[in-house]
Amino acid sequence: MNIIDIKGLTKDYPLGTTTVHALRGIDLTIARGNFMSIIGPSGSGKTTLLNVIGCIDTATTGSVKVSDQEITSMKDRQITDLRLHKIGFIFQTFNLIPVLNTIENVEFPLLLMKQYSKTEVTRRATKLIEEVGLKEHMHHRPAELSGGQRQRVAIARALVTNPDIVLADEPTANLDSVTGAQILDLMVEMNKRETTTFIFSTHDANVLKYAKDVVKIRDGLLVAN
């Protein structure tokens, strides 16, 4: 069963008087529970593809279905709800809320959902923080954590809502190789345990060994799957 279904996706950016064709017609399906890597050189369009799948950017043409919902025709409020309930994000630069500590950052999306009691929110956040190995840093703010620890917090936050998909844009790019490997091991483990679909972009060949599927993109087109 496919969690993502993309047909004829194009994305153009106006740049002065010219237009940059970031995606030129992508057709792609991703099965639920996959652990997929999107690879390609810088400027190939992999981040744009992830952004469109994650409802962060909009498609110029084509169809994008996430969990059977056509996202290209959604309004801002619906898209925000979809991001909150179905998608988790892990950014390259470990974007955390600087004024919240580890547990508060992880609790943040759960509090936005307004579906759980405070006790349940804390329980779920604590469980994930323990799973990513940050029990001792529960009350530290992002500025007091290392890069690897921040990325672990981002992973915990991405998973805490039990999303269908976790999108990670070069999650190891700013980490040393040992920490990067630890992060990928953690993602693989979560993928197995929670059967969450992971899609991550990278241009690091060492990362590829973790992926179940790899798609290669160049000049806005899929060149291998």
Place this chain on the structure above:
Amino acid sequence: MNLIIKIAWRNILRHRGKSIIIGVILFLGAFVMTIGNGVISGMDRGLQKNIVEGFTGDLIIAATTQESDNVFLEFMGKAIDPIYNYPSIDSMLKTILIVKSWLPIGKNTAMVLNEDGGMPDFVFVLGVDFAKYKAFFGENLKVIEGTFPMSNGPAVLVPTGWRKQFFNFSNIWFTCPTCSLDTALLPPDSKTTLDDIAIKHSVVYMGMNSDNSTTDVRTEVAGVVKYQALNTIFGNFPILDIESYRSCLGYLRADDASVVLSEAEKHLLALDDPTALFGAEPPKASSDAPVAKTLAIASPVKPVDINTGVYNLVLVKLIPGQNLDASVKKITESGKKIGVRAVSWKKATGLVGSIAVVIKAALFLFVMFLFFVAIIIIVNTLSMAALERTSEIGMMRAVGAKKSFIGRMFFAETGMLSFVFGGIGIVSGFIAIQIVSLLHWTTDNDMLQLLYGGDTFRPFLSLGDIGITILQLALVTLIAVLYPLSVARRITPLDAISRD
């Protein structure tokens, strides 16, 4: 909500520099607003207290034919229409429950004749029953020289302001017969030598009315008085006994109406040929009554009811807590059938009564200008803060925060700053007003007296004023946050990623 408040508060602490800049602006705005509202309120209250309790009462009853509402301070000195039926007004007022007390008075313009041959002066004069005046206004007048007359014999109370003005004009110094010249009371800038000063113990007034029926009356100076407050404004109204005032204006006096003709006088008036009275032959009367003998007997005189004569205005004090405009309407309605109407003290004193509104408008414009500047600075600072936090806001949006969440978070931050710093500003302003009130700053300057609402500067803050200040602060906060809030709401996750 807790989450928003938590993030907002921590962001305020995190961006201390910007928070302090915005906070100081809000503090100053709230402080100035509080002081401004306190000054305006104190002025309004002071003017009302001093004018109402010392000069006009809450409202004034005038003849329906009286065109202008400004019955006290019209600069052109147009004659105030007479009221001939005060007893009817008296009866009417007794039936109106909101009325506490009332005082009929005469008020018009008169010439003060210079007996030494100089130019006359023009002055507003009041005509009162002194005992009733005292009962109505209490201790609004301070007697500087002489005494306050309590009977209705011919007498005038000369106010210090007009005495000084007339002295500067004519070198004539009025004082009571039992008083000697107190040089300390002469105007300090007077260049007149003591030998040149003409001291007078009586004043000759000649009324000015529209009927051209005035006459001149001499009244002895009973005392020289000073108003306890706003003397520079009201200290230009000499106060005459009502009967002298009526004579001066050519009005019907109460004792005119009280003379009862004897049979002989009636007989004389009934003569077929009154000119015969002036002939060589004894007049032929229609009866044989001994005329000369009868005339020698004094005509019987009824006790004088001072109220039967003519007045111009009736000053009315209301029971505390009455709505002024509603009371004016009510009394005007009641007075229609007897030909009188009511005017509020504010309208009756013209520009002086409206001065609070004028100064209030000026201060309001000043405060609005201050707000305008404050709003621009706050808008600029907050907009910059929003853009600097693009990554944070964009990331929040990426993980599922709606635009409304971002809006509430931003509003909470500004609201907290406004609450804390604006609150401190209001409290500081309140304390400053209490301190200034205790200092009892006084002034003799006309304009400052208007600003003070009396001789003493007593700014005052009511709960309503504090409420208005809080509302103004809330409005400033709301206006200042609108644009930055829209900037923050427009930030998308893509903006955050693009920035990274």
